[in-house]
Amino acid sequence: MKNLLEIEKVKIRFRTKGMLKAVIDRDKDPYIEAVCGASLTIKQGETFALVGESGAGKTTLARSIIGLVTPSQGSIRYRDQELMGLDDKSFKPLKRDIAMMFQDPVGCLSPRLSVRSIITEPFKIHGLPINDVTKEATKLLDMVGLPASFLNSFPYQLSGGQARRVGMARALALSPKLIIADEPTAGLDVSIQGEILNLMYRLQHELNISFLIITHNLAVVRHTSDRMAIMYLGRFVETGPTDEIFAQPSHPYTKVLLSSSPEPDPDAPRNRVMPIGEIPSLINRPSGCEFHTRCIYVEDRCRRDVPPNRNVGLDHDMTCFKSE
Amino acid sequence: MNEVNTKPLKERSATRNLVSHLMKDRLAIIGLILVILVTSSAILAPMIVPHNPNKINVRNRLKGPSVENWLGTDQLGRDVFSRVIVGSRIALQVALVSIAIAGSCGLLLGMMAGYGSKKLDGILIILFDTIRSFPTIMFALAVVTLVGPSLNTIILVVIVTSIPVYGRIVRTQTQALKHNEFILAEKAMGASKLRILGVHILPNVIGPLLIIASMDIPVVVTIEAGLSFLGLGVRPPTASWGSILNDGYAFIRNTPWLVIAGGAPLILTTLGFTFFGEALRDVFDPKLRQEVL
Amino acid sequence: MTGEGQKQTSENVLSIKDLSVNFNTEDGFIQALRRVSIDIPPRQIVGLVGESGCGKSTIINSILKLLSNNAEITNGSIHLQNEDILMMTPTQLRAIRGKRVSVIFQDPMTSLNPALSIARQMTDIQYRDQINKSTKRQRAIDMLTRVGIPDAQKRLKSYPHQFSGGMRQRIAIAMALLMKPDLLIADEPTTALDATLQIQIIELLKVLQKEFRCSVLFVSHHLGLVADFCDQVVVMYAGEVVESGDVRDIFHRAAHPYTKRLLECDPARIKTKTRILPTIPGNIPDLVNLSNDCIFKERCHIKDDKCPLTIAPLRELTPGHFVQCHLSQAGESQ
Numbered sequence: 001m002k003n004l005l006e007i008e009k010v011k012i013r014f015r016t017k018g019m020l021k022a023v024i025d026r027d028k029d030p031y032i033e034a035v036c037g038a039s040l041t042i043k044q045g046e047t048f049a050l051v052g053e054s055g056a057g058k059t060t061l062a063r064s065i066i067g068l069v070t071p072s073q074g075s076i077r078y079r080d081q082e083l084m085g086l087d088d089k090s091f092k093p094l095k096r097d098i099a100m101m102f103q104d105p106v107g108c109l110s111p112r113l114s115v116r117s118i119i120t121e122p123f124k125i126h127g128l129p130i131n132d133v134t135k136e137a138t139k140l141l142d143m144v145g146l147p148a149s150f151l152n153s154f155p156y157q158l159s160g161g162q163a164r165r166v167g168m169a170r171a172l173a174l175s176p177k178l179i180i181a182d183e184p185t186a187g188l189d190v191s192i193q194g195e196i197l198n199l200m201y202r203l204q205h206e207l208n209i210s211f212l213i214i215t216h217n218l219a220v221v222r223h224t225s226d227r228m229a230i231m232y233l234g235r236f237v238e239t240g241p242t243d244e245i246f247a248q249p250s251h252p253y254t255k256v257l258l259s260s261s262p263e264p265d266p267d268a269p270r271n272r273v274m275p276i277g278e279i280p281s282l283i284n285r286p287s288g289c290e291f292h293t294r295c296i297y298v299e300d301r302c303r304r305d306v307p308p309n310r311n312v313g314l315d316h317d318m319t320c321f322k323s324e
Numbered sequence: 325m326n327e328v329n330t331k332p333l334k335e336r337s338a339t340r341n342l343v344s345h346l347m348k349d350r351l352a353i354i355g356l357i358l359v360i361l362v363t364s365s366a367i368l369a370p371m372i373v374p375h376n377p378n379k380i381n382v383r384n385r386l387k388g389p390s391v392e393n394w395l396g397t398d399q400l401g402r403d404v405f406s407r408v409i410v411g412s413r414i415a416l417q418v419a420l421v422s423i424a425i426a427g428s429c430g431l432l433l434g435m436m437a438g439y440g441s442k443k444l445d446g447i448l449i450i451l452f453d454t455i456r457s458f459p460t461i462m463f464a465l466a467v468v469t470l471v472g473p474s475l476n477t478i479i480l481v482v483i484v485t486s487i488p489v490y491g492r493i494v495r496t497q498t499q500a501l502k503h504n505e506f507i508l509a510e511k512a513m514g515a516s517k518l519r520i521l522g523v524h525i526l527p528n529v530i531g532p533l534l535i536i537a538s539m540d541i542p543v544v545v546t547i548e549a550g551l552s553f554l555g556l557g558v559r560p561p562t563a564s565w566g567s568i569l570n571d572g573y574a575f576i577r578n579t580p581w582l583v584i585a586g587g588a589p590l591i592l593t594t595l596g597f598t599f600f601g602e603a604l605r606d607v608f609d610p611k612l613r614q615e616v617l
Numbered sequence: 618m619t620g621e622g623q624k625q626t627s628e629n630v631l632s633i634k635d636l637s638v639n640f641n642t643e644d645g646f647i648q649a650l651r652r653v654s655i656d657i658p659p660r661q662i663v664g665l666v667g668e669s670g671c672g673k674s675t676i677i678n679s680i681l682k683l684l685s686n687n688a689e690i691t692n693g694s695i696h697l698q699n700e701d702i703l704m705m706t707p708t709q710l711r712a713i714r715g716k717r718v719s720v721i722f723q724d725p726m727t728s729l730n731p732a733l734s735i736a737r738q739m740t741d742i743q744y745r746d747q748i749n750k751s752t753k754r755q756r757a758i759d760m761l762t763r764v765g766i767p768d769a770q771k772r773l774k775s776y777p778h779q780f781s782g783g784m785r786q787r788i789a790i791a792m793a794l795l796m797k798p799d800l801l802i803a804d805e806p807t808t809a810l811d812a813t814l815q816i817q818i819i820e821l822l823k824v825l826q827k828e829f830r831c832s833v834l835f836v837s838h839h840l841g842l843v844a845d846f847c848d849q850v851v852v853m854y855a856g857e858v859v860e861s862g863d864v865r866d867i868f869h870r871a872a873h874p875y876t877k878r879l880l881e882c883d884p885a886r887i888k889t890k891t892r893i894l895p896t897i898p899g900n901i902p903d904l905v906n907l908s909n910d911c912i913f914k915e916r917c918h919i920k921d922d923k924c925p926l927t928i929a930p931l932r933e934l935t936p937g938h939f940v941q942c943h944l945s946q947a948g949e950s951q
Binding site for chain 1: 504505506508509510511512513514515516519523524527528
């Protein structure tokens with residue numbers, strides 16, 4: 001089965017200074033690299049998790065898939081069609097297949113439109129006629145477990161969980177093949193996080209939709225994703241099947257991340273790898289292996305050279321000098 | 325599917341909130357009454373004037389208020405009350421036409437400047453600021469000298485000097501909105517620039533614009549009155565509050581009533597629209613809080 | 618510390634008894650807190666756990682007397698050692714704030730004034746002490762070093778925005794502990810930080826708590842951090858305390874159906890991988906039109922014919938382990 005989405009060596013950079021200021025500061029390279037060479041593949045019907053802390057570049061990478069951000073290098077292919085360099089007109093039909101759910105559940109909904117208008121917006125954008133708007137909208141709400149009474153509500157009247165569902169209904173409108181969910185559980189109480197995740201699983205199962213979940217919540221990742229990638233300062237440090245990575249984390253940063261989410265049990269064993277220091281700023285990237293400033297296994301070569309990408313299992317890669 | 329958190333949190337409809345809020349605001353009610361008064365007077369003017377406002381009756385000149393003439397007569401014996409009513413029509417015509425046109429142009433240009441390319445923004449900003457740097461009176465005088473005094477002159481002057489102000493307001497609002505997540509979401513779905521501007525940005529920037537515009541109505545009325553007072557506005561015998569004031573000023577020693585008749589409606593209109601505009605601000609802000617800014 | 622003949626309340630650093638708070642809004646009176654009782658013994662770390670609408674923020678604001686104008690404390694007392702905060706005058710309150718009770722918030726920029734240098738802020742706090750300026754500065758430098766700010770002496774004259782988020786939170790902690798308070802209130806202090814930073818801040822708090830011997834009220838929705846950090850836990854639901862006890866009582870022997878379900882829902886607690894995660898169906902009840910029934914009755918999964926569905930009295934299952942439920946028995950350990 002061919003891959004649904006293929007990202008290859010994508011680099012994304014942002015300008016930090018305007019031309020004038022760059023000249024005044026004699027800054028020849030006024031850019032930060034938000035993503036430096038990311039590669040991953042997503043198959044049909046699978047859930048892929050992109051994990052990392054702030055500055056990792058996960059949201060930036062996700063946004064480049066739907067064209068909100070333009071990479072400076074690399075290739076993004078949807079079903080073998082190259083998305084990089086595509087003009088707006090050619091990209092537009094593909095946006096029926098790839099939908100995105102945003103981090104701010106209420107903020108991503110147009111404030112002056114009713115829920116009915118919001119979730120049928122994709123039809124209007126693509127010029128697809130709807131015979132009965134209310135019927136179509138009710139059907140979408142039903143798919144996400146909301147009653148039709150919500151059709152006339154406005155975003156400010158919705159709770160976080162309800163707004164997320166509306167965002168999902170909108171994402172489902174044109175029967176996408178891939179949904180990118182940016183922090184789908186952020187801000188939700190633990191007792192209702194499951195609602196949105198279970199919904200995603202059901203949709204994956206029933207409609208064979210693939211999900212790319214962006215999150216920093218490792219516990220969620222463990223239960224809901226098939227494969228995952230861990231990002232640090234714009235690079236993938238470890239990629240592979242979720243079960244394997246949780247059972248046997250290879251990269252030191254993965255180990256640190258897993259240790260940073262203590263289990264809700266006062267007597268849980270504490271075989272922790274404690275993190276040192278803070279995430280460096282993207283403006284002053286560390287030399288060599290960029291994690292070396294916080295790594296307990298750091299050696300001299302880590303400060304000098306960039307570690308290679310090594311295969312440590314089936315479809316399981318990581319970038320580190322240290323061998324297990 | 326298991327039972328879901330289904331109750332919308334804030335059940336009361338926005339309209340109910342608005343009405344109940346306005347009812348509590350006494351100034352808003354006073355404003356509303358005054359606005360209705362002036363507007364109906366303007367609309368119904370020809371039907372409600374007790375006398376022909378242009379009918380000259382020199383024998384009856386400069387009389388004070390009486391049963392016949394509620395506000396007395398002017399220097400040509402014309403009924404002042406009827407002239408005031410006709411004046412309201414002129415005032416609102418000028419105000420509404422010029423503000424409507426200026427508002428629409430300002431809205432369009434402001435959105436273009438706020439959402440478009442940096443170059444376009446730069447050009448429009450220079451345009452706005454250049455026009456704004458001209459003192460209005462000077463500009464009015466220049467135009468009048470070129471085109472001659474008339475109602476249309478006033479309207480033209482007001483439009484040209486108001487567009488930059490409205491444009492800047494809309495531009496700022498648009499810029500603030502541009503980076504909001506719901507705009508990003510629309511882009512992600514493939515919405516065209518036109519759609520984003522028309523469906524998603526416009527309804528959210530029009531609020532502040534409407535408030536400013538409604539508070540500008542009395543300002544324009546006053547400008548019209550001022551220009552007419554200076555003889556640069558309506559031509560006689562058309563009755564405008566400004567021209568009534570002009571007459572009143574000349575004949576103040578004979579009767580104070582002309583000045584009162586010209587000035588009082590100006591004051592009442594200004595107060596009315598200002599209170600109403602403040603109430604509109606409440607309408608668009610907290611109750612219907614759409615988290616625009 | 619305790620006077621003679623004093624009741625048990627004076628042993629605790631903080632003792633909230635039967636606190637009830639209403640908010641007067643356009644939609645009616647919201648009964649945000651009802652008969653809340655929380656005891657914080659000296660040198661103990663007490664975790665306050667609960668989800669949206671449980672009343673955590675209202676409690677903190679009540680302790681600090683920072684409730685909004687439309688709030689009304691209809692019942693209860695808050696004793697700081699043996700003085701009732703609710704009866705204090707503004708002068709008395711100013712004397713205790715920052716000195717006997719300190720707070721750190723979720724957003725360190727709430728605690729730090731962006732317009733003043735760190736030096737200024739940290740010396741200002743010490744205004745009550747009659748010592749000279751250089752001693753105050755030295756204390757500040759020592760404290761900053763203590764919380765892990767490198768080059769504290771040099772960085773003293775910097776401004777908050779020149780530090781990273783993690784550093785700012787450390788500075789906020791330094792400021793909060795500078796006056797050696799008896800009680801430190803930490804309101805979601807790590808929620809806005811990255812996971813790797815969260816764990817460092819918690820470790821820092823652990824160390825400092827032992828050193829300064831203060832009590833801590835740790836408000837958080839992160840069950841893992843609460844289990845790691847706290848000695849005792851109070852569980853709240855929709856404005857009521859439904860269960861409280863030693864941390865092991867709560868995490869291993871949860872008695873209240875809400876606590877049990879909450880723990881079950883935490884994905885970090887579920888040992889085997891499950892695609893379908895448990896949830897608690899339903900909403901919190903309307904806090905305006907409350908009946909006199911059990912607050913959790915709509916969503917309770919263990920209720921049966923034997924349960925009267927009324928507000929249960931607070932029962933002590935085992936010493937120190939309290940639960941507000943008719944049917945509960947201590948649950949089996951997970």
